[in-house]
Amino acid sequence: MDAQSQWTGLDAGRLDRIADHLERNYIAPQKIMGCQIAVARHGHMAYQKSFGSMDLERNKPMADDAIFRIYSMTKPITSIALMTLYEKGYFQLNDPISRYVPSWKNHRVWVSGEGEDMVTEAPKRPVSFRDVLSHSGGFTYGGGLPGVGIQHLVDKTYRELKIRTFGGLDSPGAFLDKLSQVPLLYQPGERWMYSLSTDICGALVELISGKPFAQYLQDEIFGPLGMTDTSFFVAPDKVDRFCANYQRGPDKKLQLIDDPATSAFTKEPAFKSGGGGLTGTTADYMKFCEMLRRGGELDGHRVIGPRTLAMMHMNHLAGGKDLSQVALGSFSETSNEGVGFGLGFASSMDEVSTGSLGSGDYYWGGAASTIFLVDPKEDLTMVFMTQLMPSGTFNFRGQLKSLIYSAIVD
Template sequence: MDAQSQWTGLDAGRLDRITDHIERNYIQPQKIAGCQVMVARHGHQAYFRSFGHMDLSRGKAMRDDTIFRIYSMTKPITSVALMQLYEKGLFQLNDPVSRVIPSWKGHRVWVSGDGDQMVTEEPKRPVSFRDMLCHTGGLTYGSMLAMLGAPDSGNPVDKAYATHNVRRGDGQTLEDFVQALSRVPLRYQPGERWQYSVSTDVCGHLIEALSGMPLDEYFQKNIFEPLGMVDTAFDVPDSKLDRFAANYRRGPDKKLQMIDDPQQSAYRKKPTFLSGGGGLVGTTADYHRFTEMLRRGGELDGNRILGPRTLELMHRNHLKGGGDLGTMAIGAFSETAYDGVGFGLGFASTLDEVTSGSLGAGDYYWGGAASTIFWVDPKEDITVVFMTQLIPSATFNFRGQLKSIIYSSIVD
């Protein structure tokens, strides 16, 4: 056994099957332009490799320090940031969000009908901070689903998002956004179901309101600087543009089509809407430092981001009655499978290996719209970060395939 295998308990030869799998199944047939895979165990890097290209049209090879759009992998960072304020006693999980956003006191819950004929009822309880962290508050992604690579469900509540101008684009602010949401009915009674939603953008507003700081400044001071996440931000400055990857989708002919050219990208300037739900860019190295902090119970290199008990609370299952997403979820759009999977305060978690058909019970994770993924497994002491740029994320099951290879490489 080589030294690396002794440190990590991972068989280096078996782990290197990742290389053949990615090259043969994705890079050579150009199903993706390129990607990076980082695997660490017990705090030691076991595998890191860059594949393919960051920009096919310009012939630019994937760099180890490539900057990616991480989209919804922003959500765990936002959730950690909000829970830092929980640790300061600024809110309790069951507090109503209307304590901070008074206009939310008028929320109604959809029952039936559409448009002017819509029938609504009073919520049985207010939408809580826990609901925003868990996606159990009755919010949806509304008419924005199509932009995220998923078909609009056509539910009357989703249509109401467009009617009331609920947008996350440039020119909007988090304050505009939450006020528009106050005019939209909830899709279901708070806490009764789960639906992937704009809730984490609301968490971004709550961070600003409770801390008195813009979200980007809060992230920089309280997460990025302490963790040494030097390339994670809401925009890509000119000095780093050469490292910014192109973003792609798979066309009807199954060939890659560029959908966001780094040279023309909206990420070249700071947005007015600081999306806590999906606005960040960053590197594999940066996100690895975030996952290492999680693995170590909230601390890295002497900088404590969260208390260990707070973090344990975050990745426990908070769904009603201890249920899984298979029984609680509305809609098929999210960054996880549903059966045997629970959801906590910003993370999904594998509850049962048999039901989920996946190893790693007790792990917690999330992904992004461009097929990026990460997970932390406290039992096996593993962290994994996978970066690529392919929308939508449901195109290929990278997480499942990597788990099969990585977990079968554990030999201790």
């Protein structure tokens, strides 16, 4: 056994299968333009490699410090930020959000119909902080997810009120007040639906802390962890490191959908989306994951307490059910069987039901097929970055878990 394998308990030869798999199945046939992966165990980097191109049009090879749109991998960062305010005593999980946003006392719950014919009822209880952290408050994405569109009659109300996260111009306060006018899709806490709930969390961070959301993230997370390349926009001196973003066309060939030179991500947005607005590097996100693996601390900087973090990746779904029993809608960043959901993270509850190797990992992903996981039992972290939309195009998570977990030999 080589030194690396002794430190990590991961067989280096087996990990080399990752390169063969990605090159043969994705890079060579140009199913993706390029990618990066980093795998660490016991705090030691076990595997790290860049593949392919970061910009096919400019023929640029994938740079180790390439910057990616991480989209919904923003959500765990935002959730951690809000929970740091929980630790400071600003709220309890079951507190109504109307305590900070009085207009939320006016919420109604959808029963049937649309427009003037819509029938609603009073909520059985107010929407709580736990509800928005766990996507269980009755909100939707308002038909705003690329490639998904309107899923429910309620979504039309979001459109009518111009509730937007990407490209939105509302202040956090105005955003929250608009949401008081939208009927909840279901009674708070009773179901689960992927939604702009984490954008709500980001707006609450700003409202409660009194700091701009981006500044709070910098002060509490990015600065302490040394995440120097993570931001809501790519600065002019970093644009040459910014990846192009693609989708597969009808002919299954890659189509450019966001040129890094003209991308909206090169300009600071008015609304900082806590649900999907960040860009960053593999190295930066690995620092975030290592902080999680270490129970909320990295290099002497504690971001969150270990018991708070442990509670965050427990299953908070009603009755301890998995997503297959309570989820509405057809889209999120996870499969549903054997998967629970906590406060900002999905969690593997049952290996047999999920059909993938694991030991109770928690995780999430982003719309451009980026993924990460943290496994406290195996002391393992993994970050995979590419830029292919939508995220459900290929099962990178399942495939990479098979390759990584089968390399564990201790």
